[in-house]
Amino acid sequence: MRPKSRKTALLAAMVMSSTVVMTGVSPPTAAAADTGVANGDVIANLWSWNWRSVAAECVNVLxxxxxxxxxxxxxxxxxxxxDGVWWDVYQPYSYALSSRFGTQAEFSAMINACHGAGIKVYTDAVINHSAAQTGxxxxxxxxxxKYDPVMYDRVDYNVDVCPRSISNWSDLWEVQHCELLDLPDLKTSSSSVRAKIAGYLNSQLALGVDGFRVDAAKHIPNTDLSAIVGQLGNTTSGVRPFVFHEVFPGQPPAPSDYFSSGRVLDFTYxxxxxxxxxxxxxxxxxFGPSWxxxxxxxxxxxxxxxxxERERRHLSYKDGAITKLANVFQLAWKxxxxxVYSGFEYSTNDQSPPSSNGFVTDTNCASGWHCLNRDPAVVGMVDWHNKVGSADVANWQSPAANVIGFGRGSAGFVAINNSGxxxxxxxxxGxxxxxxxxxxxNCASRVTVSGGRATLTVPAKGxxxxxANGSTPAAVTGSYTVQAHTTWGQNVYIVGGVPALGSWNPANAVPLTTDSSSYPRWRGSSSLPANTRIEYKFxxxxxxxxxxWETGANRVVTTPASGTTPIDGGWFRR
Incomplete structure (x- = not known):
């Protein structure tokens, strides 16, 4: 939450009381199954998505x-x-896990779906303040x-030592004890306040949350934040929660002041x-620390x-292709x-996500949303980022202005053309x-390396x-069959851990077909790499x-050096 980004909106007219009607949405019912793809460290920022949409994205895309x-x-x-604004979620009314994104049941179902697919869940933690606007x-x-919400009393705020908004942003004490844009500043030095905040975060950890991005962290002394983080339990997987802070640079405190209690989002980057x-x-x-x-x-x-993105401080979907290229670079650079951020399209800075009676509706990437996390180039670079691992940057080249190429050891190479x-x-x-x-x-084009060199024609803004894991071995023919009962509109596919089977991406899976004489048996074929152990599912x-997805462990086949590999899956495992 930026200190000056929501000032006009937060000082708007007071909210009138109204009756709340929860929209009729239900938790996802499909059982999530991990595809077997190795999940790396890339975080998809789906901040404005409702819980049902996040659950589906974890399973089907992430x-x-x-x-x-x-x-x-x-x-x-x-x-x-x-009147509908996007930032109202930064004004907590209670610590009940029921929000404009869904109910607690839907929140829990989302976490379970994401965990079933191998995806960790980090939530935004608003713990510096509670709501400024009544309603x-x-x-x-x-x-x-505003000093009497259901979770706190007036004594739990710093109002008696600083009953006003921050005016001197160079004064550390004022930044951490006065009110951020009239938002009542919690007395985080109080043991009881710390306990209530930790209790709120621990209630999420109990449901399976894996970590937190701490909003407005610079307005909380790190001593207080460290004490709160110290009261957090382990995640359900038995490890410490991943904590990262929002600390705007340029004014006290410094981002480095918070390294002892978590990582820090890098605005300068x-x-x-x-x-x-x-x-x-x-x-x-x-590009590095010297910058x-x-x-x-x-x-x-x-x-x-x-x-x-709303202040145009940083690149956004409104900047077109260069935003995607910047993400390609981020995923490629060590x-x-x-x-990777995916959000909704907007015409005014305060505009709400697509909603019904205030409750965010399901994400539709074809209309009203900009889903960069799904872009084929970005998806490809997430895989590239995971494959090159910790290899160092090597073979930097810049043959022209706004054109660069570099490798990561001998593990991968990327060329980026930011010219017209x-x-x-x-x-x-390398x-x-x-x-x-x-x-x-997505392998629609190929690159030939000879003598360690490759002649690349990189498209404008491309x-x-x-x-190294994407080289082409000899091929054999895979012949697939499986029996599956389906309803009208459903089709059966095979997907697996090699590009020929979609690299575990359902959108690129190999389709199978059936007809009235062979149903419920489905058949298909495709090329497969020879001499390769392949994990797959129907x-x-x-x-x-x-x-x-089929339940149970991934199926496995090892292809021969030549010929055909028959794969009979028996019955589809439900």
């Missing part, structure tokens, strides 16, 4: 693509503005006095990427987020844990000779990327519905 976690909005009840919350809670992609990306050859960005071990990077025309150049790749899949195009797809 896991098959190899994302590691999803970052979602605050799950607690908040102010409900009749009625999304679960029906009424607030008549996003600032510098915007400057480079609006200027000349050839300058990025030395003023935070240490890799203490930070989380991003290109844009739900707050900064530094820290990256995030296609560019052709012979790059030193990879063994062979034919490689271009992950930017990229080419390939990794799935059932229906437009507009969650993918139905």
């Amino acid at each position: 896991d098959p693509a190899g994302y590691g976690a999803v970052w979602v909005a605050p799950p607690s009840e908040s102010l409900k503005r009749p 009625v919350g999304y679960a029906g809670t009424t607030l008549a006095n 996003a600032d510098k990427l915007k400057s480079a992609f609006q200027g000349d990306i050839a300058t990025l050859s030395s 003023g960005i935070l240490p890799a071990a203490n930070s989380v990077s991003f290109v844009t987020n739900h707050d900064t 530094h820290t844990t990256p995030t 025309g296609a560019h052709t150049w012979q790059y030193t790749t 990879l063994p000779d062979g034919s490689y899949c271009d992950v930017i195009t 990229a080419v990327a390939f990794h 799935i059932i797809r229906e437009d507009g519905k969650p993918v139905i």
